[in-house]
Amino acid sequence: MAILQTVGLGKDYGDVVAVEALDLTVEAGQLTALLGPNGAGKTTAISMICGIVPATRGNVCVAGHDIATEPFAARRALGLVPQDLALYDELTARQNLTFFGRLYGLSGTLARQRIAWALEVAGLTGRADSAVSRFSGGMKRRLNLVAALLHKPRLLILDEPTVGVDPQSRNHIFETIRALNRDHGMTVIYTSHYMEEVQSLCDRVAIMDHGRIVALDSVDHLIATHAAPMVEIGFEGDANTVEQALAAVGIAGPGVTVADGTAQFPHGHRLGAAFSALEREGTRLRSVHTQAADLESVFLALTGHRLRDD
Amino acid sequence: MLGAAIIKDTQLLLRDRARLATLFLLPVIFVAVFGSIFTSRGEEMRQLPVYHEPGDRRAAALVAALEASGAFHTTRYERAEKVRQLVAEGDVLAGLIIPPEFDPRAGKPAELAIDEGAPMQVRGPVEGAISGVLTAAYVAGPRAEEFSVLDPRTPPGLDRPLAGAGGFQHAVPGNAMLFGFFLALTVALSFGEERTSGTWRRLLAAPVSRPVVLLAKLVPWALVGLVQMAFLFGTGALAFGMQVAGSVASLCALTAAVVVCATALGLFIASMGGSEKQVGAVGSICLLVMAAVGGAMIPRQLMPETMQTISLATPHAWALEGYFDLLNRPGTTLAQVAGSIAALSGFAVVFATVGAWRFRFDR
Numbered sequence: 240m241a242i243l244q245t246v247g248l249g250k251d252y253g254d255v256v257a258v259e260a261l262d263l264t265v266e267a268g269q270l271t272a273l274l275g276p277n278g279a280g281k282t283t284a285i286s287m288i289c290g291i292v293p294a295t296r297g298n299v300c301v302a303g304h305d306i307a308t309e310p311f312a313a314r315r316a317l318g319l320v321p322q323d324l325a326l327y328d329e330l331t332a333r334q335n336l337t338f339f340g341r342l343y344g345l346s347g348t349l350a351r352q353r354i355a356w357a358l359e360v361a362g363l364t365g366r367a368d369s370a371v372s373r374f375s376g377g378m379k380r381r382l383n384l385v386a387a388l389l390h391k392p393r394l395l396i397l398d399e400p401t402v403g404v405d406p407q408s409r410n411h412i413f414e415t416i417r418a419l420n421r422d423h424g425m426t427v428i429y430t431s432h433y434m435e436e437v438q439s440l441c442d443r444v445a446i447m448d449h450g451r452i453v454a455l456d457s458v459d460h461l462i463a464t465h466a467a468p469m470v471e472i473g474f475e476g477d478a479n480t481v482e483q484a485l486a487a488v489g490i491a492g493p494g495v496t497v498a499d500g501t502a503q504f505p506h507g508h509r510l511g512a513a514f515s516a517l518e519r520e521g522t523r524l525r526s527v528h529t530q531a532a533d534l535e536s537v538f539l540a541l542t543g544h545r546l547r548d549d
Numbered sequence: 550m551l552g553a554a555i556i557k558d559t560q561l562l563l564r565d566r567a568r569l570a571t572l573f574l575l576p577v578i579f580v581a582v583f584g585s586i587f588t589s590r591g592e593e594m595r596q597l598p599v600y601h602e603p604g605d606r607r608a609a610a611l612v613a614a615l616e617a618s619g620a621f622h623t624t625r626y627e628r629a630e631k632v633r634q635l636v637a638e639g640d641v642l643a644g645l646i647i648p649p650e651f652d653p654r655a656g657k658p659a660e661l662a663i664d665e666g667a668p669m670q671v672r673g674p675v676e677g678a679i680s681g682v683l684t685a686a687y688v689a690g691p692r693a694e695e696f697s698v699l700d701p702r703t704p705p706g707l708d709r710p711l712a713g714a715g716g717f718q719h720a721v722p723g724n725a726m727l728f729g730f731f732l733a734l735t736v737a738l739s740f741g742e743e744r745t746s747g748t749w750r751r752l753l754a755a756p757v758s759r760p761v762v763l764l765a766k767l768v769p770w771a772l773v774g775l776v777q778m779a780f781l782f783g784t785g786a787l788a789f790g791m792q793v794a795g796s797v798a799s800l801c802a803l804t805a806a807v808v809v810c811a812t813a814l815g816l817f818i819a820s821m822g823g824s825e826k827q828v829g830a831v832g833s834i835c836l837l838v839m840a841a842v843g844g845a846m847i848p849r850q851l852m853p854e855t856m857q858t859i860s861l862a863t864p865h866a867w868a869l870e871g872y873f874d875l876l877n878r879p880g881t882t883l884a885q886v887a888g889s890i891a892a893l894s895g896f897a898v899v900f901a902t903v904g905a906w907r908f909r910f911d912r
Contacts, residue, residue: 292911311756319754323747386751420657512826 240267242316242394243288247297249450250283257283259451265394265428270420272437273430274534275447281430282322284447285398288428289319302393315343318392322399323412324379328372332363332382335371336389343390350389357385360415377408384412388419395419396428401436412441434534444534448542458534466536467523468506473526475500476516481538484520488512493543494536498524505536552603567823567830575834582856583680597621597679598636600629601647608647611659614686615645620678629660636662637706642850643675644704653687653696659713664702666877668719668848675703708878718792719848721785722872725778727845727863729811732774734832740766741825744912759910767812774808795874795881803871803886810864813897816904822912839863867892 241264242293248261249321258280273281285290288299289308290313299306302316326335336354340346345353358364361381371379384400401409417440429438437444438458445455447500454461474481482497485504490513495504504513506529517524539545562568597615601608615621623645628881632644646660661679663672676699683698743749743766752762782804785791793800818832840846842856843865849857860866871889874881883890 286750286911289750291750291753311758314754314756317754319751321747321750322756323750325747325749325751327746327748339751339755342752342757344756 241265241300241318242267242269242302243428244300245284245288248284248287248294248299249296250280250287250292253343253351256450258287259449261287261452263455265426265443267393267426268420268424269443270427270429271306271443271445272436272441273428273445273447274432274434274538275430276432279432279447280450281432282398283450285319285396285428285430289317289396290314305521308480310361315390316392317394317396318387320384320387320395320397320400322364322402322408326379326383329370331396332358332361332374333367335382336386336409340389345389347525353389353391357388360388360418361385362411375405377411380404381411381415382409384415386458391423392425394426394428396430398430399429399432400429401433401500409436411441416440416518434538446534446538446541448538450496451544453541454537461534461537462532465540466532467540468532469494469503469536470506470510470522471526471528471530472513472517473500473504473528474502474522474524476520476522480520481517481522483515484522485513488516566827567827570834571830572585575837578838579841582838583847595620595622597623597639598626598632598641599623599647600626600632600645602649605647605649608649608651610647611647611683611686612650613681615679615780618678618682622680633662633704634706636664642667642671643679645679649748653684653698653812656696658697658700659683661699661701663701664707664850665701665703666707666718667850667872669716671802671848671850672701708874708880717785717789719873720875721782721789721791722869722876723845723848724867725781725785726807726843726872727840729774729778729807730814730836730840730865732770732777732808732811733814733818734829734836735773736767736770736812737818737828737832738825739770739815740819741828745825753798753910761907762910763816763905763908767816770815771808771812774811778804778808791876793875794877794879795885796883799881799883799886800872800875802883803868803875803890803893806890806897807864807868807874810868810893810897810900812902813900814864816908817900818904820904820907820909822909840865842866861892864893864896867896 243263243265245261245263248258248263249256250258259294261284269547273284275281283292287294288301288306290299290310293307299313301313304313305314306313327338330338333354336357337350340350356366358367361378362383363378363382366374366378371382380400380403387395395416401412404412407464411437416427416429420427427441428438429441441453441458443457444461445452446461447453454465456464478497478499481502485491485497485502487494488509490504496502514524535545599612599615601612612623612625616623629646635641636644642663644662646662648657648659650657651659661676663675665672680697680699687698693730740749752765757765782791782800784855786793818828818835821828822830823831825905841859843849844852844860844861845865849866849869852860867889871886874885878885
């Protein structure tokens with residue numbers, strides 16, 4: 240059963256097309272990633288799915304409810320973990336959760352039970368009555384996550400939930416997401432521009448670039464279909480000379496990078512010809528490595544540019 | 550380094566319209582408002598209608614002394630009632646009626662027709678100047694004994710003010726309006742804070758309608774505003790002896806209208822958009838100008854007629870009208886301040902309607 244279905248979903252801001260036409264179906268229990276660089280349109284897509292911004296075109300169905308015509312039913316079925324730390328710093332963790340629970344109609348015993356459960360999931364039971372302003376960044380991130388769980392949504396949407404957190408808290412967040420998916424059958428959409436996170440967490444990836452999905456499949460299938468292992472050569476000498484030498488034997492194009500004593504290109508190219516060309520130019524090789532294909536290679540192959548510039 | 554810093558800060562300032570307005574426009578607005586108040590009203594305040602019996606040479610000498618002082622332009626009327634009427638209708642601040650039996654030493658002073666409920670800033674200079682000139686002319690030498698040359702009386706047509714009322718009757722509502730309407734700025738800024746913290750997205754993603762989200766932001770602040778007003782008027786009454794001359798229920802109704810209006814104004818300011826810094830600067834300027842024009846800083850009675858009319862375009866002026874009557878005129882009822890309440894409600898409806906219409910949830 241599809242928990243989320245978007246058809247031709249798009250958003251324009253004046254002449255700028257933020258999201259072109261998003262067609263995305265997420266089945267119950269799936270853990271799907273929206274992977275793309277900053278500015279790809281992930282947050283805008285999430286905003287339309289949650290009904291925060293109206294779509295310019297297309298429609299969204301959450302758990303069978305159209306977000307435009309049945310907004311309350313659709314929103315009750317989803318929980319959003321915003322990219323920002325959407326918490327009231329001056330309030331305690333418990334006060335924050337009480338307020339956010341009220342937004343979903345939780346009160347009395349049920350609210351107290353859910354809050355206790357959420358605090359336990361976040362590992363913050365002992366700090367329930369401390370002001371959020373006194374929490375570390377990781378603690379805030381964990382509280383930010385569980386604030387979206389109080390009403391036990393069928394679809395959990397996490398918008399870059401690990402920005403600026405320490406490795407320990409990141410692992411805690413990952414374990415929480417896996418447990419929610421595994422033990423509670425919660426369907427998860429996870430947006431990120433961190434390829435490693437998506438690869439380790441999600442079983443299905445939608446790659447977004449310039450406001451559209453360029454590929455949607457399992458991680459393994461995406462890599463098998465779109466990417467090849469990479470060869471990395473370490474050299475001593477002028478990078479321009481190396482770039483020209485490689486181009487002379489046909490090693491050029493979007494997947495090839497030469498800079499600072501290192502050249503990278505897809506494994507499919509003729510290695511022998513490359514080595515001969517470099518030797519003719521008098522370039523001394525320091526090292527040769529092969530790298531397994533990953534989502535970075537997939538993104539590069541599909542878009543012609545890297546996922547992150549840093 | 551210093552030169553680069555100056556250039557950089559100048560470039561930043563030139564791009565910051567709100568700060569430019571605060572630094573350059575706001576002082577000019579204040580100079581214009583206060584300058585026009587004292588210049589124009591000063592001339593109006595010099596007009597003094599007088600009455601005395603025809604042929605009363607001593608009274609004529611006193612009037613001549615007033616004219617000679619240069620402080621007043623006197624006009625003699627044939628009937629004392631006409632002088633009182635001019636004051637009651639607000640054409641002049643005061644009028645002087647010198648009876649034939651005028652003899653201050655014998656306890657028979659001249660009648661000064663004036664609104665005794667007017668703030669001391671309005672009454673004081675007029676009373677003081679007339680009293681000084683008349684005393685000097687009457688005694689014609691150093692004053693050696695205590696007596697009053699003037700008997701201030703509120704003319705028919707104006708309700709007599711509360712006996713024993715002090716300056717706090719005006720200071721409390723004036724400052725309550727000045728700071729009470731700053732609730733609008735707090736409300737406007739709270740929207741920005743909610744957006745900045747990210748909680749706004751959480752609110753919008755919840756199963757709650759947009760109007761309810763707005764109300765959820767506005768109602769708590771309106772309650773805070775009511776508490777603030779209760780505190781200010783309560784402190785005025787308990788600590789400073791402020792009295793309520795009219796009905797307390799009417800005071801509550803008027804205060805509720807003020808708070809609703811200020812809260813709606815907050816939504817209106819928030820709907821104008823911009824960063825928190827811009828909202829803060831623009832909102833402060835608007836509220837200070839409205840308070841100055843509306844009479845929260847200087848009584849409206851001191852303003853020239855044109856400025857008094859312009860001031861009615863601010864909710865502050867209507868609120869202060871109502872508070873003036875409720876605190877100074879005994880027996881003032883709800884019906885007598887209904888105009889103020891209706892005007893404030895009208896402002897609130899306009900602010901709320903335009904604010905809600907212009908408000909961008911997804912900015």
